[in-house]
Amino acid sequence: MKFLHVVFLSLAFQKLTPGTKQILNRNDILIIVRQPYLPVIEHAAKVYKNWYQFRDHLPKKFRYAIGNKIDSLFIEILELLFIASYQNIESKLPTIETVIKKTDILKFFLRIAWDIRALDDKKYILLSEQIQELGRMVGGWKKQLLTKTPI
Numbered sequence: 255m256k257f258l259h260v261v262f263l264s265l266a267f268q269k270l271t272p273g274t275k276q277i278l279n280r281n282d283i284l285i286i287v288r289q290p291y292l293p294v295i296e297h298a299a300k301v302y303k304n305w306y307q308f309r310d311h312l313p314k315k316f317r318y319a320i321g322n323k324i325d326s327l328f329i330e331i332l333e334l335l336f337i338a339s340y341q342n343i344e345s346k347l348p349t350i351e352t353v354i355k356k357t358d359i360l361k362f363f364l365r366i367a368w369d370i371r372a373l374d375d376k377k378y379i380l381l382s383e384q385i386q387e388l389g390r391m392v393g394g395w396k397k398q399l400l401t402k403t404p405i
Contacts, residue, residue, distance in 0.1 A: 294391040295335045301384040302328045308377045316372035320363060327360040335392075343399065350396045357389050 290296070305328055312321045331353055338349040361382065368378040 292335070292339050294388070294395060295332070295339060297384075297391060298328075298332050298335055298388055301381065301388060302332060304384065305381060308373065308381070312367075312372050316367065316370065320367050320370075320372060324360065324363050324367065327356055327363065331356050331360065331388075338395075343402070347396065347399050350392060350399065353392050354389070354396065357385065357392060361385055361389075 291299075305324065309317065309321050309325060334349055334353045334356065338346050338353065341349060364373070364378065364381055364385070367373045368375075373381070
């Protein structure tokens with residue numbers, strides 16, 4: 255049996271944070287279960303982590319211009335995906351379409367960063383392949399929503 259997304263904490267201390275009641279005895283064990291995110295959100299976060307590592311190695315003149323723009327697009331995409339995961343079906347489709355547009359804009363700016371040699375070939379290929387996969391995942395989500403909900 256796997257315990258993915260489960261954290262065991264020993265409560266060997268007497269007091270909890272102010273404003274909370276102490277329900278547990280001194281040597282009780284607290285189990286916290288972390289719900290995993292949707293695979294598309296996990297993938298988007300993985301791509302952003304790769305970008306985050308590359309961003310600091312961009313030349314300074316690019317880092318604060320196109321680097322910040324790419325960074326903000328990644329963050330917007332992550333935010334919209336997270337919001338869509340909790341929206342009702344009617345509200346989800348416009349959010350997913352916005353994610354698709356933002357992903358296309360992200361691809362465009364990454365291409366520009368590569369054209370002006372802010373990103374080397376290896377990093378650009380890795381990021382573009384991962385973003386292509388992200389686009390397929392979001393497109394599949396949209397297709398699934400369209401077949402599930404009549405318009």
